[in-house]
Structures are given as structure tokens and as C-alpha cells.
Amino acid sequence: MRTKSRNFYLAPYLLWIVLFVAAPILLIVYYSFRDIEGGWTLGNYSHFFTSVYLKMTVSSFWYALLITFFSLVIAYPTTYLLTKTKHKQLWLLLIIVPSWVNLLLKAYAFIGLFGTYGLTNELLEAVGLGRHQILFTDFSFVFVSVYIFIPFMLLPIYNSLEELNPSLLHAARDLGASAWTTIRRVILPLTIDGIKSGCQAVFIPSLSLFMITRLIAGNRVITLGTAIEQHFLVTQDWGMGATIAVFLVIVMAIIMLATGGKRRGAR
């Protein structure tokens, strides 16, 4: 009786897993061994390990690290202060609201904000720093990415800070720890899981950004994501695109295993 009802729910769900989780990944692996004419090849992989793609990989990782680092540095204090406020639920909601505005619209807004005559340049000129080229630079790319990823960093940290038992902080203070020591020896180690999840939630998607690179960085920054998009939709070299995708899937799996276990959602 019980077995029967269990199978009833499991079947459609397993079908979903097979069709949309297993099959796409297997197809990507399959295509990574095909050349443009449709023959079997290892050429895509040997091509991937040439300087062009290795450089691209290194720079993708570098940008992803920068984005993750700045997101963490900005989000952690924000979250910490947030949990200390009176109406923290409301503040948290206010922080999440911008993340619900379409990603493309926010990127588009920065085209105006960072433009030659945009608000940022007006402000820079007003304080006497003069106009600068902001759009299409590394700075604008990292800034906009951090802007977009901050909520993904913030939420897991918020959750781990909420789980922190406040009596531990009182105990630390009673035992004579300074504010800094309390943060370093008590709060940080106890919220490390939140930090890990946050970094994971930011690092993986930022490795494969392609929309922001095109709109904000003006093709100056080429990440692995941009390369995949290029191969699939422009040059039609699916084999090469699939090879890069296989690489990203492997990296993702390694990161997941390294940071261990439980995950959060939201992109």
C-alpha cells in the first residue's frame, strides 16, 4: 500500500530529473567530443588547453574572485548591522526588493548612471574630480556585478547570524573579550557556513556572466560565459561551447564538494 503511493509520486519527479537534469548534462558531454562537421574528436579539449582559453579561464576566475570578495566585504557588515536594528524583517525586505527588479533593467540603469554625462560623472565633476570614462571599464563591470549579487551573499549570512545564540556574545563580553575579538573569535567562526553558502551563490554565477559583460563591460571583459554564448549562438561551434560548459560543470561540482553539503537557492 505504502510502496504503491510512494512510486506514484516518484515516477513523474524522476522523469523530470532524467529529462532536465541528467539528459542535458550528458548531451553537453557528448557534444564536447564532436567537431563542427559532426565527427568524433578530442580537438575541443586540446583547443581548450591553449593559451587563448587558459587566459580567459584565469581572467574569469579573477573577476569572479573580485566580485565575490567585494560582495562579502560589503554584505557582511550590512547584514550584521541589519540584525541589530529594531525592524530587521522590514529592512531585510527592503534589501531584497531591488533584487526582484528585472536584472536587465538594473544593468540598463547603469548604462545611464555611468554614462559620460550620467549622474556619477556629474557628481565627480561637482566635487572637482572631473569626468571619467566609467562605462566599459573593469571597474564598472565589477561594480554592477557586485550590485546584482549582493542579495545572494546577504541572505545566507543573515540566516546564519539569526541562528547565532546571543548569549554567546554576552558570554564573550563577560569574559572580557573586546568587540573586535568577539567578532573575530565568536561571530565569524559561527557564521562561516553562511559565508560559505553566500560565496558559493555569488562565485558560481559570476564565473559565467555574459549579459553584464556585453552591456556594461562592452566586450572588454570576456568570461567563460561570454565564450559559451558566442560559440552556441554566434559562431555555431557547439562542440567548443559544450567543452567550456563541461569545464564549468566540473568546477561547479568541485566547489560544491569543497564547500560541502547544503545549498541555498536564488540566482
Next chain:
Amino acid sequence: MKANGGWKWSHLYLIAVFVVLYAPILYLVVYSFNSGGTMHGYDGFTLEWYGEVFSDTRLLIIVLNTFVVALFSSLLSTILGIVGAIAIHRVRRQRTKSALLSLNNVLIVNPDVVIGASFLILFTMIGLKLGFGSVLISHVAFSVPIVVLMILPKLQEMNPSLVDAAKDLGANGWDVLTKVILPYIKSGVFAGFFMALTYSLDDFAVTFFVTGNGFSTLSVEIYSRARQGVALNINALSTLLFLFTILLVVGYYLITRRNGRIQEAGARL
């Protein structure tokens, strides 16, 4: 006294973060009323761009497409998510359970570009024509795991003897589902539905890969228009969308507040 000083500084920092977070959105809204036609130098107030949005049939159809895809995909993925969550919950062996959970989470952690590319290959292989169907199927596919994650904790906190009692009292499988389980996990289901809705409305990368010619959603359309430069009817559109988002947020807030845990917006397990 010292604490008082710290309080002020911390508020200053928070306010600075909020200003930066909201600046781009407000910037879009303010310039949607600019008669000058650019996103700098405010010439005067106009509603011209709003008029343009409402007379742009192509854009209106795309907006409609986007909402139809979002509603249908979140509805379907919610149903599939309920089924999936119950399926995972009923698996007794711990190893099978965690294996299923890992498979469930693959589409959450997989980069969008990889999902898009692999779905493109999948649809081409099975000969599905790219368009409304492929976009809808993809949105259902990538929304299911988040719905499962929203519902699973609810199922776990449910007392299993409730189901046993219902069965002892003669309820069949359908009764147990609709009269015992669903009412209990309702808040999780709503949260999952809203997450699926926002995922779908917000998705760009996956849709971009599987949309083909002829069919378009808002994100893809904004992308191609934004690449051509600034056009203030996009600003007008984003103002309208922002208002709509606020409505969604209020709806979501009311539901999760009843649920008591707004942080579930962040989806944890």
C-alpha cells in the same frame, strides 16, 4: 553612550548601502518622465514615453508573453514541485534521499549559461521548435527545484501520524493529499509559487538560448534594445514593472509573514 555613537555610524552605513541599492531604480523612474530623450540633463516633465509604451504593440505582446510564460510555468512547476517534494519526503533510505536532493539542486547551482546551452541542445535533439513551448518548458524545468526546496521543510515538520490517522479513518491517497498534506504545506506551496514566478520573470540567460526567432520575453527584448543604446520608453516600462514588482513583494510579504519566516525568501534547506 558608546553604544549610542555606534548606533549612529551603523545607521549611516546601512543608509549608504540602501541609497546605492535604490539609486539605479530611482534613476530609471526619474528619467522616464524626461522630455529630453536621454538619461542625462533633465529637460522637462512628459508622459510621452508612457504613451509610446502603450502604443508599441510589439512590446505589449512581449509583456503579455512574459506574464503568460511566468504564470503557466510557475503553476506547472508548483504542481511538479509538490509531487517532487512528497516523493523525496517519502523515500526512507537516507542515501537515496540525499542523492535525490543533490540531483534536485543541480539546476539551482548550475550556471544559467550552461543550463541554457544544454537545453538548446536537448530541444534541438528531440526536434522541438524553439519558441513559446521551449521557453515554457525550460522555465518549468529550472523552477521545479526551488519549489521542492520551499515545500520540503514544511513536509518535514509535519507529524507523520496525521497521514496515518487519515488513512486509518479510511481516506484514500487523493484525500490524504488534498485534505491533509496540502492544507499543511500551503505556505510552502505559496512561497514556492512566488519564487517560481520571480525566477521566470527575471530569467534572461536561459530564455536567451532557447527563445529562437519570433518569440521573445521582456528580458531578452530589453537586452536587445539596451544594446542599441538608451531609449526612454524602456525607462517608462521599467517604472511600470517596478510598481508591479512592489505589488508582488507586498503579496509575498503578507504570505511569508503569516508563515513567520521571511528569510525563506532566501531559500534554505
